[in-house]
Amino acid sequence: xxxxxxxxxxxxxxxxxxxxxxxxxxxxxxxxxxxxxxxxxxxxxxxxxxxxxxxxxxxxxxxxxxxxxxxxxxxxxxxxxxxxxxxxxxxxxxxxxxxxxxxxxxxxxxxxxxxxxxxxxxxxxxxxxxxxxxxxxxxxxxxxxxxxxxxxxxxxxxxxxxxxxxxxxxxxxxxxxxxxxxxxxxxxxxxxxxxxxxxxxxxxxxxxxxxxxxxxxxxxxxxxxxxxxxxxxxxxxxxxxxxxxxxxxxxxxxxxxxxxxxxxxxxxxxxxxxxxxxxxxxxxxxxxxxxxxxxxxxxxxxxxxxxxxxxxxxxxxxxxxxxxxxxxxxxxxxxxxxxxxxxxxxxxxxxx
Numbered sequence: 367x368x369x370x371x372x373x374x375x376x377x378x379x380x381x382x383x384x385x386x387x388x389x390x391x392x393x394x395x396x397x398x399x400x401x402x403x404x405x406x407x408x409x410x411x412x413x414x415x416x417x418x419x420x421x422x423x424x425x426x427x428x429x430x431x432x433x434x435x436x437x438x439x440x441x442x443x444x445x446x447x448x449x450x451x452x453x454x455x456x457x458x459x460x461x462x463x464x465x466x467x468x469x470x471x472x473x474x475x476x477x478x479x480x481x482x483x484x485x486x487x488x489x490x491x492x493x494x495x496x497x498x499x500x501x502x503x504x505x506x507x508x509x510x511x512x513x514x515x516x517x518x519x520x521x522x523x524x525x526x527x528x529x530x531x532x533x534x535x536x537x538x539x540x541x542x543x544x545x546x547x548x549x550x551x552x553x554x555x556x557x558x559x560x561x562x563x564x565x566x567x568x569x570x571x572x573x574x575x576x577x578x579x580x581x582x583x584x585x586x587x588x589x590x591x592x593x594x595x596x597x598x599x600x601x602x603x604x605x606x607x608x609x610x611x612x613x614x615x616x617x618x619x620x621x622x623x624x625x626x627x628x629x630x631x632x633x634x635x636x637x638x639x640x641x642x643x644x645x646x647x648x649x650x651x652x653x654x655x656x657x658x659x660x661x662x663x664x665x666x667x668x669x670x671x672x673x674x675x676x677x678x679x680x681x682x683x684x685x686x687x688x689x690x691x692x693x694x695x696x697x698x699x700x701x702x703x704x705x706x707x708x709x710x711x712x713x714x715x716x717x718x
Contacts, residue, residue, distance in 0.1 A: 403418070481527075488505055490543045505520070538554075541710065566614060583628055649706040
């Protein structure tokens, strides 16, 4: 029997055809795999879909890097367009986008409802749901507000803030469930808030972080900055946003406040939050310089002490979460071992 590549070599113009190189056969295999995942338990379904899409994305990058002219069109994976899984959930390009870009480009929008207290309570409940719509309905029924319209608005805020791409990320749901009532959940929620709410991240970067040496900043300075970023907001809206940002710092444990001031200091967190956020910052295995970590959002937003952060890197190395921490010719580097979805299990073992 001829080698399976023989047809490819003998084909006209060197183009592969038939056998293992047949495009329709490859697509059909992928469709069969996707359909099979649709039949597994909902608690595992999103993780398996994620593995398929992550694999496609890694392959795309590898092949594209070797092409003489890399295509610039956005990736939409048209072969999935219009599909239906067993529960009727459509699987168009929007269903795949979250795995390829977990955090959409943040925009300046009104942040006058921090809902930090509610987030600490309800995020651990997300692990009970496989679909975001069902979780949103649960929140609309159970949030502690009298009016249904208020509960629905709050449910939209919370799901849009922590699951911005429209799916329940299994890693976050599992981590939040295991971290319910633990102080480090506040660190994770604050980081996620900054990733989605641009005005919160801007205040953290431009106002609070530079004030660290002074032990904090006045509320008026925060409000003035918010007003300068969005002049179209009314004075009342600007005041509400400033107050919501201060509450977010306070309720999630990043700072404390008085009537006139937000107080902050360099702080230490907890290893589970560090390990989880490390893999959100660096979601794919690779080698990274310490500076990328120590000058990044975990330092600027969470105000984590840099010496403490370095110790957590070594602690992650000792537990096997990361492959190596090294110093070569004065350059300090760390090497991650897992993709984000693969790291959740070892991270949860730290909590246990």
